[in-house]
Amino acid sequence: MTKLLPKRYEVQLIYECDNCGCEHWCSIEESVFPAGIKCYCGNNMRLEPIDNTRLILSPKNKRVKKKKQEQKPIHDGSKMLDDLVSALVNLGYKKTESVKKAKEAMSHYSTLDECLKFALGT
Numbered sequence: 111m112t113k114l115l116p117k118r119y120e121v122q123l124i125y126e127c128d129n130c131g132c133e134h135w136c137s138i139e140e141s142v143f144p145a146g147i148k149c150y151c152g153n154n155m156r157l158e159p160i161d162n163t164r165l166i167l168s169p170k171n172k173r174v175k176k177k178k179q180e181q182k183p184i185h186d187g188s189k190m191l192d193d194l195v196s197a198l199v200n201l202g203y204k205k206t207e208s209v210k211k212a213k214e215a216m217s218h219y220s221t222l223d224e225c226l227k228f229a230l231g232t
């Protein structure tokens with residue numbers, strides 16, 4: 111069953127009375143009423159009509175997904191691990207063996223040269 115997105119939406123415009131500060135919620139249709147609206151305090155308010163509004167609907171699930179991608183941690187040293195592994199594979203080691211050796215080497219040494227020497231020496 112597919113989830114439904116809203117078919118339509120309604121925007122409420124909020125006007126504040128300049129006499130008493132009271133807030134008035136109007137629909138877009140009400141904002142174009144030429145006589146304006148009358149506040150509870152008796153103040154007649156002429157409203158600046160709003161011709162159009164735009165609401166961007168962002169479904170929650172999609173937003174969460176995007177956020178997760180943004181927060182994906184950048185694994186430090188993954189480039190070096192890749193380099194080490196491919197170097198070892200080129201030297202005839204199996205992929206799984208190369209990964210294991212590369213990771214072990216990287217726990218002891220920090221440069222590619224040292225790691226390669228360590229991996230080849232064990």
Ligand SMILES: [Zn+2]
Nearest residue numbers: 127130149151
């Ligand atoms: Zn008022």
